[in-house]
Amino acid sequence: KDHSVCALSWFVARIIMLFQGSFAIHLRAADNITVTIKPGSSVPPLKYCKICTGQICKSELRITAAVKEDISFKCETPEKYLVMEIKKNIDCMSGLCPFGDVHLQPSGLPRLNRTYIWDVKANKKVGLELKFSTPWLRQIGPTDTCPDLITYSISSSIDTTKVNIGTFCRNGSVSRVKVQGGVVMALQLPWNSDLTTSGFNIANRSSIKRLCIIESTFKGEMSATLMSANYPLGFPEDELMTWQFVVPSNLRSSVIFRNYSLSNCERKEERVEYYLPAVYSSPEVLKLSDKQPANIPGNFSLSLQGCDHDDQNPGILSLLFQIVVQHPQNEENVTYLIDLRKERDISITIQPKSPHSGRPLQFEPECLICKDLRTCERNVTLTSGNTYDIFFLCYDLEHLRITAEKTIACWDLRYCQKKIYDLTVPRTISQLPVRLDKFTWKLLAPEEISVEISSPSLKLQQHIQEQRCNKSYSYGIVSTTQGKALNLGIFCPGGSIEKIQMRDNITISLKTFALAILCIQSISSCTTEECIFTVTPDPKAQVYLQTPNWFEGLPPYISVSWNITVPNKQVARLAFLKERMDITCETGRAYVNIKEQKPKAEETVRREDELLSEPLLMYHHFWVNISNCKPVNTKQLSLQFWVTFVSQKTGELSLNIWIYSGSHLLIFLFYNRKKESQNPEVGTYNANISTQMPGRHGLFKRRRQDNDSHVYAVIDDAMIYGDLLKTFNGSVNPEVDVYRPFDGPMGDTPPTPPPISFKKATTISNSEELPFCPERDSEPYTFAHRKPEETTSNGDTSVNGTGDVDMSLLESKEQEGVVEQLMPKE
Template identity: 50%
Template sequence: MAGLSCGVTLTLLGVLLLGAARPPGGAEAFVLSLPRTTNITILIKRGLLPLGANPCHLLVSGKLSATLLIKPGDRKEFRFTCQNPEAHFVIEVERNIDCTSHPCPFGEFELQPVISLLPHLNRTFIWDIQAGKSTSLELVFSRPRLRQIGRGESCPDGVTYNINGHIGATEVRIGTFCSTGTVSRIKMQESVKITLHLPWFDKRSHSGFSMSSQSSIKRLCFIESVFEGEGSATLMSANYPFSFPEDELMTWQFVIPAHLRASVSFLQFNNSNCAKKEERVEYYIPGSTTNPEVFRLADKQPGNMAGNFNLSLQGCDQDAQNPGILRLKFQVLVQCPHNESNITYEVDLSKEQAMSVTIEPRPVKLSRRFVPGCFVCLESRTCSTNLTLAHGSKHRISFLCDDLTRLWMNVEKTISCTDHRYCHRRSYSLQVPRDILQLPVQLHDFSWKLLVPKDRLSLALVPAQKLQQHTQERFCNSSFSYLVAGTGLGQDLYFGSFCAGGAIEQIQVKQNVLVTLRTFAPSFQQDLSRQALTVTFIPYFKEEGIFTVTPDMKSKVYLMTPNWERGLPSLASVSWNISVPSDQVAYLTFLKERTGLVCQTGRAFMIIQEQRTKAEQIFSLEEVLPKSSSHHHNFWVNISNCSPVSGKKLDLLFQVSLTWRTLDMTVILIAVVGGGALLLFALGLIICLVKKNRKKKMNKGPAIGIYNGNVNTQIPMQPKKFPNVQKDHDAHVYAVIDDTMVYGHLLQDSNGSFVQPEVDTYRPFQGPTEDCPPSFLLPYSKVPTIKLTTKESSPDFNPESDSEPYTFSHPSKQNGSDGNTDIPLLDGHEPAETGE
């Protein structure tokens, strides 16, 4: 081998000396010859031509050519017709080595011919080595070791190794590798083909590997990966991304320092269709009592392993009609253990139903430097970057992670109702279990999926503390919030994000709903202890949602329609039930002048209805929105959408604020004048009575009591006013009669009957109340829009003030009895006063 190398070098040196003289045209001339005894073949051919490049040719013996093949025993003189041949041509140097009949050339492989003797072209060196079936060939790569890359990837320095093996006459691609990795050795059964690609400017003289002969490994290949510190390696099965050879075995051996821990993650895999046996992976782990540990490709793979270990991929006998594809891409991560790796947490989900807990990495920006992995280990050995815990069992988990803030947790729970008779009016508290909160990773989302029978029941969400809706005008600045989204059969409806500290007392949803507790800071656990959310199954209603709002004077309340920035769904209707304290006034303001909505079919309306007076104001949402309006009593805001033109959407944001109620000056003046007149009347009446009594005492003796059983006490001019008064029975009436005059005849009317005085009664207000939202107009109704301004009122609207604690019912002026027993405080017919 050494003699052959020396002979080739001397020959080429002589050739280059002969070709030193430059031929006409300025291009360098080359003369290459190969001895007959060598197994080296040189091929110069066109490479990938750059776009717009000037033509370039090989000039061989005065003839233009696109390729040049130099075989053993040939001598060729050539030159290029351009100054940059490296942009147009490549050179391949292939050497065949037969170890079946001759001893293999062991040791480090030198590049032959020497790089400096070849034209400055991109070079490919190929070694095709054949060995016996009972022999394996071992390739040892000196530093830097190799790193495997996938199909379509390239190496930064342009230096690439392709390593192939053989199964009989079939060539198998073991992998493509770059420098600076962890792969130190590759053993191949029977034969190996090594391809080294070098850029034209690389001047190395060695191949970077050495070869030796070993005994049979009884498998396709054996790859060794050596870690000297923390790091990771990504490796692939043979022929990746195509199918692994049928019923073959491939092994990776990992050398890990004793103070580090290794974890395996399968990044991508596929199973073929097995006719016999079963595809699997096997681990030989130090200290394991069950070696080999067998896993399916779909299983969680081992982690937190100390020391060296082996991983093997075993194929199966595939179905001839439909073989499928077996392939595997995996990562081995090696890192230092941390304190959390020695702590085990127990998560008890044995009493939970329809609940799952997923621990996974939170999204981070990609980094080129090594980043230690975060693994969740089940029973300390089965580790992965993602772990899902199912309900009905107890789980023991630990963490292999340098920074637990890189992980978070998402939980899903389903609460469903199948029998509306059983679920009606039942309530459930939406709380996070303690076993979830005690884990050292952040809870990101806890989602409750609430399911109800269609068109049978609806849902009511009632928080322990009133909620605030997150809007651009008022952000939710809290450690957690509730995201509420309807999940009906049609279009999903996002009601919004809500946090504690607002005015919303209740959210009612027509159909299925997804409630998600989303956290933003570790302090959410303390805040969550003061907040709870209760869901109740209530009778079905047809609106998409109903919000119950109780504002206060501390801050303004901002409310917006569901599906903000996407638009309220077509033909959907939403209502807000807004409470107003008796001594305050609410101001309703819309934060834009018009919606920009254009209806394709139907009409879009907004109804504002006073619940006490039932007075309605109806506005078309295709027109200008109403100005700010004041409301003295509880009122409804109902918004109903049409089917809008494509690209148009209905989004409304409005504000409710409270102020103290102020009395009108006219009312104050009337009250003052009326009060003064009443006071003067009372004083005059007292003076008259005092004078009358004095005169009686001076002129007459004491009054005489007379019993009269036939006196009629009805007042004249009021016949049959009180049908329930007993006027014909024998009840006795006592009267005090002054002996100076008899005035009984003054009590008779023209018909001879007597008028009985009416007595006024006071009753507290029991006016109309409203618990249901106003009925929204049908979207396809052709009834013309009725629009009332704030200056107009409904015909039956009677403005009243909460400062009036009593209401007065006046009798009808019709003759006869109408069943009304209300008695007026002041009557139009007053009894005549008598006196001197």
């Protein structure tokens, strides 16, 4: 039963489809209509759908006036393959013109994509007026499409010359179009459209003495985009067209030229002409390059006048403009004086915070910036040496942003040295009720000059993952070195970076508004590093720092240094984020150099093929220098490290616990040694600590493998474990001292990185002397035992018979105090 019902339903649907596929088209002679059915322009030839009349089927059919045809289609979906053109000729020259509504004729046509064309003939001395019913029309570009696919096209026809007046969609402001001479109106409808009226009528005919007049009517706030005839192919030579704007008196209009081009005039001059309300002088004649009127109350008109073209090189005249109609937005008439006469090399731009979105379907109020009553634009640029009276036509000034750029150049070496420039936002900008989005300073100086960035009132914090900036403004700093940009990163106030010293040209960008600004100072010496950071942390701070160009990596052969201050009575702990540099060098070597700023300080050096140092304790101000090589691949060097601080007492306590824990083993060895021998000397072998100092090859006259200084570390028991010995025999009184921080002169230059070879790296045999020998983890930390007979009368250490220099553990007063303070107590 179900199968029977389905079969019947299919049969009925088939009958209905076949019935709908047969049409009777009857064209009366008085209608003067021609119907053409043909394949669509985008249909491939093999997909043609045949049109049948009786027993004859064709790919194209043309039906003329006074003919009746019964047609059918030899395909199930003819609307996919066929289009229909209905053309009606209207004569307004020899007789009465059929004024009134224009109807869609004939009725009962098949549902295909169709185009109705009305070709109206008229004398070229008169103009035909086409009046549109609401919701009127909206002009679009020749390549644009309408949302509902219902499109109107209007052309002028004088003799054999045709000019495209424009293409329009429904729902706009264009209420009437008057065209000189004949007019051709085309209406395109999709096959599924239910539109039953043309939407326009022929109103009258009268002389207009110009190509056309387009009337645009506004009943409320909205904007409209309009174009010159033949846009963008070129306005006809020496022609004139006019736009008339009907605007309620309580609204204001602004004209904004979005795009235009000029032809090459042989005679006359291209221009636009305004007829404005009584508050303006009329007519107002302007060039297309001039600023166009704004804040216009009530009705007005705009005309475009072409010129006589140069026959050899005519050029193209075209114009696309926008008319914005909205309520008055500056009723209080607030004007801001922007005085830039004392400023130099500065440019200020006021513009919307986001790009223009084009032609919105729903009106969005425009934000206009006006320099005077007539010069209003969506974006305005103000330059130094001038004064401006600025007022705004804008509901919400939050839609606007200010960007500014100032160039500071100093080329005289004698004048530039020690010259200080304040990087401040001019007060004339801060008085505007618009947010400052970005202020950029471009600093230009000779190569011999280094530039120092600092602030008398704030220190900077580097914006990185571990310590994000949460301030209302920040600085982006970029150094351009040898044609390459070195992006130092983003910085905000409230950190530990006191100053930054750089070479070459610098760009500093302030994001969002701030009054506390940096200052820059040119100094005489030129650094070997591309950048030096001076870091003065707060004792309670945890400071994170990272190399410039973090995401791209440090460029090849670039060296960066950090001069880090250790607060008084504090110990700094320096640690790196990762264990290795993660690069392989093609040319040169990459180094990390760490050195305390005290006399004869040891320097910790790591190459790119070595593990980075374990966390280090720093008791003095110290340098961190990172130097890059030329890596073998695109991955560059990016390192991050951080510094924390504890008080001297806290630092000693943590070390004391470590030594005390280790002393159980030493004490155990001590008792074993005491049973075997009464010699109060304790020795341990330590193969995991290195004391070799880079660059000090002359310290040992014999090589390490030639002597025994690397085998045992010998320590005088009485000196180190005096308090423990006293517990057993009470006969030894150890010396006691306290740790005193170094307060002598500090280094003012960063540690010099090893020389970088710009030749390709070659294999060095084990027998060759390396040009630079950093620490090796496999070498032991060596204490040479001080023997009484080898000590001079003044306490200096002598050279032993093997040629080695004996170094006492307590050779330094500072080391002596630290070790004794960290001893366990009874």
